[in-house]
Amino acid sequence: MSRIIYTHTDEAPMLATASFLPILEAFAGTAGIEVETRDISLAGRIVAAFSDLLPEEQREADALAELGKLATSPDANIIKLPNISASVPQLKAAIAELQGQGIDLPDYPDSPATDAEKDARSRYDAVKGSAVNPVLREGNSDRRAPQAVKNFAKTHPHRMGAWSADSGTSVATMGADDFRANEQSVVLEKDDVLSIVHVGADGSETVLKERIPVLAGEIVDSTVMSAKALDAFLAQQIAAAKEQGVLFSLHLKATMMKVSDPILFGRAVRAFFPEVFAQYGEQLEAAGLSPNNGLGGILSGLDALDADVAAGVREAIQKGLADGPALAMVNSDKGITNLHVPSDVIIDASMPAMIRTSGHMWGPDGEEADTLAVIPDSSYAGVYDVVIEDCKAGGAFDPTTMGTVPNVGLMAQKAEEYGSHDKTFEVAADGRIEVRDGSGIALMTQEVEAGDVFRACQAKDAPIRDWIQLAVRRSRESGMPAVFWLDESRAHDRNLIAKVEAQLEQEDTEGLDLRILSPIEATKHTLERVRRGEDTISVTGNVLRDYLTDLFPIMELGTSAKMLSVVPLMNGGGLFETGAGGSAPKHVQQLVEEDYLRWDSLGEFLALAESLRHLARTESNDRARVIADALDRATETLLNNDKSPQRKLGTIDNRGSHFYLALYWAQELAQQTEDAQLAEAFAPIAQEFGEKEEQIASELLAVQGKPADIGGYYRPDAEKTAKVMRPSATLNAIIDEISSAL
Structure with a gap:
């Protein structure tokens, strides 16, 4: 029997799974496809990380490790839903919830001292941030807007805020003494094992990373951000925002860059509230209240301080x-600022949303306002600057006419910056950091000062x-030109450009328009084409892959959740990702409050459609292809009939969209002529769906408007969640009929 692995993840996607999975299982079963689930949610990963220390009845298998191994197999067919990329506050909240459910987990140790605390911290750090994607992504990324979705966006354009030439919105970035400016890069001539060593001013050595296995031809980089330069830059931008009368906003990715960016975030909190830390810094540190966890973490932990000190901190923050x-x-x-929680403002989602909304963010008065977008590292800040300046000159983009920008992204095997977590360090003392080869020779050397952030x-x-x-394959198949976004003035990119040029000489590129441009020039080139309605493939590294596959889809489609994200795994399997999850927390809150x-x-x-096609190709399962084609047609009907979730209570929500997809899917299968047995089986099901449409819709709408109990946030109760997410007995009965149709 063919097999699809459907991942159980977090927040709104996890809730939606409770509604959609029974439908998927029923339809896929008619093609002999078994759908299995694996729990890679934050809660599931936490429990798995401590299973060897838990009572036997609380232990759980490490599903992520299992899927990571499967991803290297040609048999892999994994549908990956969005996960929480956990910041420390989120991690602590999940731990507390699991402890409240009786799971015998230790607290998260902010300052581990004992061996047990150090062990616990190491286990939790392995779960923190985007721990899932690097494990599963054993292939590179192919992200694009499906034609049906693009057509719908053109005929039903989303709202784009107007831009003014005199907009006060701008981007500020360092440009010197940052990660980009200080980057060094080498290409390994042979397999080796590297190490990272700090050499103090007195000559003493501290091994930061003992073993980094590398392969011949591998690119390895090192860089450092100066803490002093960062502090000066942040102080300048805070003063500039005040002088210009615009909002101050910080844009980082403290989830994916889970070591470096929380540190940068914390320094921004310090820079914005210098008097707080000058007066109360020692007391806050002693209480474990780190600015790296955001202003919200400090405020929520003040009860642990002396009452007078806590009152003083609150007063200083207000000042x-x-x-x-x-x-x-x-x-x-609710008074939640840009500096409250590191994971609340994620650059790849926050910057496109600001650009879509006239360059505005929301101010303390509840009104939109021009914004100074502060992006400390200059590696990719220029991309957003070019887009903002283009909008000032040319106005907002028009979704009805603009071209599309698919992406081919380098991410396999933890490629580039998002694979740097275990090689990122806050420098403890002045000196230098060396990346050494197996014989002890320094391949790269960075001069450092205490507080700097080193990354390899x-x-x-x-x-x-x-x-x-x-x-090359995507350019040929699509007929679109492709641009490699690589900057020859950056050390890493120079090495990458050499590989691109050498590989292209070995490929059949006749008739293809392939070029290499710096990110800034590539942005300008692509935007010119976008405004003319022309399509351009962006070919980028790992971080830009993330940034651009939010930036352009949010402008084209209104959301990045509507992108098709295929990862052709290097060993022949398939990983199929389902879109972004950035707004998921608000959706969960609304479900709990209003059902x-x-x-x-x-x-x-x-x-799912791509997953089914992959099965059809790799296992000669022609019925899987028929079901996939019918699903695509059903999805287009869903869009055209406006049966996606609406915004207002009392209208169709996620559960209703699942019903209408099932209705249209059954109708398509009943009408198709390629598989007579399948058509015959679905004819009565499609008829029953149609006859009971009004009844099912009424049952789904009837539950809205009152609180819903799902029994938890990070690990809801399965029975309660199923009851909430499958409230139509009529729909459930028809789904059961599908399961026995063939």
Whole structure:
């Protein structure tokens, strides 16, 4: 029997799974396809990390490790839903919830001292941040807007805020003494084992990373961000925002860059509230209240301090808010600022949303305002700067006419910056950091000062070659020109350009328009084509892959959740990703308060169709192809009939969209002529769906407007969740009929 692995993840996608999975299982079963689930949720990964220490009845298998191994097999067919990329506050909240459910987990140790605490911290750190994607992504990324989705966006354009030539919105970045400016890069001539060593000013050595296995042809980089330069830059931008009368907003990715960016975030909190830390820094540190966890973490932990100290901290924070520039807000009504939680403002989602909304973010007064977008590292900040300046000159983009920008992204085997977590360090003392080869020779040397942030990362040769080949294949199949976004003035990119040029000489590129441009020039080139309605493939490294596959889809489609994301695994399997999850927390909150889930499962529908086609190709399962083609037609009907989740209570939500997909899917299968047995089996099901449409819709709408109990946030109760997400007995009965149709 054919097999699809459907991942159980977090937040709104996890809730949607409770509604959609029974439908998927029923339809897939008619093609002899078994759908299995694996729990790679944050809660599931936490429990798995400590299973050897837990009572036997609380232990759980490490599903992520299992899937990581499967991803290297040609038999892999994995549908991957969005995960929480856990910040420390989220991790602590998940731990507390699991402890409240009786799971015997230790607390997260902020300052581990004992061996047990150090062990616990090591296990939790392995779960923190985007721990899932690097394990599963044993292939490079192919992300694009499906034609049906693009057509729908053109005929039903989303709202784009107007831009003014005199907009005060701008981007600020360091440009010197940052990761980009200080980057060094080498290409390994042979297999080796590297190490990272700190050499103090007195000559003493501290091994930061003992073993980094590398392969011949691999690119290895090192770089450092100066803490002093960062502090000066942040102080300058806070003053500039105040002087210009615009909102101050910080844009990082403290989830994926789970070591470096929380540190940068913490320094921004310190810079914005200098008096708080000058006066109370020692007390806050003693209480474990780190600015790296955000202003919200400090405020929520003040009860642990002496009452007078806590009152003084609150007063100093209020003074800082009053004296500084207006802060961009995550939630103006609740007073949650841009600096409250590191994971609340993620650059790849926050910058496109700002660009889509006239260059505005929300201010403390609940009104939109021009914004100074502060992006400390200059590696990719220029991309957003070019887009903003283009909008000032040319106005907002028009979704009805603009071209599309698919992406081919280098990410396999933890490629590039997002694979740097275990090689990123906050420097403890002045000196230098060396990346040494197996014989002890320094390949790269960075002069450092205490507080600096050092980072090293890798990109293996085989994934790079696969990425280049995928770009050529996508350009040929689509007929679109492709641009490699690589900057010859950056050390890493120079090495990558040499590999691209050498590989392209071995490929059949006749008739293809392939070029290499720096990210800034590539942005300008692509935007010119976009405004003319022309399509261009962006071929990028790992971080830009993430940034651009939010930036362009949010402008084209209104959301990145509607992108088709295929990862052709290097050993022949398939990983099919279902879109972004950035707005998922708000959706969960609305479900709990109003029994209404706005999450759009379109990404799941698109990924599923590709997963079924992959099975059809690799296992000669022609019925899987018939079901996939019918699903695509059903999805297009869903869009055209406006049966995606709506915004207002009392209208169709996620569960309703699942029903209508099932209705249209059954109708398509009943009408298709390629598989007579399948058509005959689905004819009565499609008829029953149609006859009972009004009844099912009424049952789904009837539950809205009151609180819903799912028994938890990070690990809801399965029975309660199923009851909430499958409230139509009529629909459930028909789904059961499908399961026995063939």
